[in-house]
Amino acid sequence: MADQIDTGLPPNWEVRHSQSKNLPYYFNSVEKVSRWEPPAGTDTEKLKIYMATYHSNAVPSRAPAVAQADDRAGKIRCAHLLVKHRDSRRPSSWRENTITRSKEEAFEIIKAHRQRIVSGDVSLGELALTESDCSSARKRGDLGYFGKGDMQKEFEDAAFALEVGQLSDVVDTASGLHLIERLD
Template sequence: MAETGLPNGWEVRHSNSKNLPYYFNEALKQSRWEPPAGTDTEKLKKYMAEHHSAGEIAQMAAGANGNPVQGKIRASHLLVKHKDSRRPSSWRENNITRTKEDAMGIILGHEQRIRAGQTSLGDLATSESDCSSARKMGDLGFFGKGDMQKEFEEAAFRLKPGDVSGVVETASGLHLIERLE
């Protein structure tokens, strides 16, 4: 297993069309957005934080940032899933077994670090979010009413640009949301 934590034959590549990292196996001629089975998620997490982290991702997001669409907002989030989440797996863990209470402890710790100014939501999302948007610092792009789960949407639309929500619970798990635009 390489420094990436991916199984032999797999590597991290960068999609020019989506401006995101993905996983590729030359021998199998196979590519995928989610890590393959057998990935050491802790190693992958460290690798992604070092090689696909904040500054680079911020530049990618800024380059893709078009004009705001009427009635839409742009937000990023950090998601912590638990065993009762709608899909209890992610790029970080194939099978999430933590309890909702454990997930709440984790996300409250993240919130505390963000509010204390130790890190930003986007920087933390790149390595800690259970959503594939982690590759883009948690950036979900522009969305309007009806595009997201009700609880998420209501919290996001209440925020002013630059504000970070408290913990928001949806069927997907527990979120911290930052309104970008």
């Protein structure tokens, strides 16, 4: 019971970890249902604190080093911070069940996030933990390695144009507004 209070999730819900996607998800132990977004009735502020505390460790190794090197050919690794708006493809997230902000409001939010990152006040990864509307927030926005054709075209074009360590301008996709940082 204490876990439910700490997580902010409604009764019978718990946070579990997907081995295949290496991401946390939400599971109802009574109804035996799972979902990527928090269930209705979640205290999102408590959940943000819980997730930042217990699900923000560095990304564990996914495979032996030799296999990883082969898998990385032609791929890059990026982290991102996503701010969704009501016209996004799926206007909900782990932070909010229903996102109602306008695209203009989302743009102002992400511009402020970018300014904080550029000024050195906070890193993209630190900010993603609590402010990104993507489930990758739990991994500090780290999307892992991906190649051409794996992401939405606007995202891919911006990501592949970055140098390692470089931060993108705001990138607009069907998913919402992104800041992208090239990691490898």
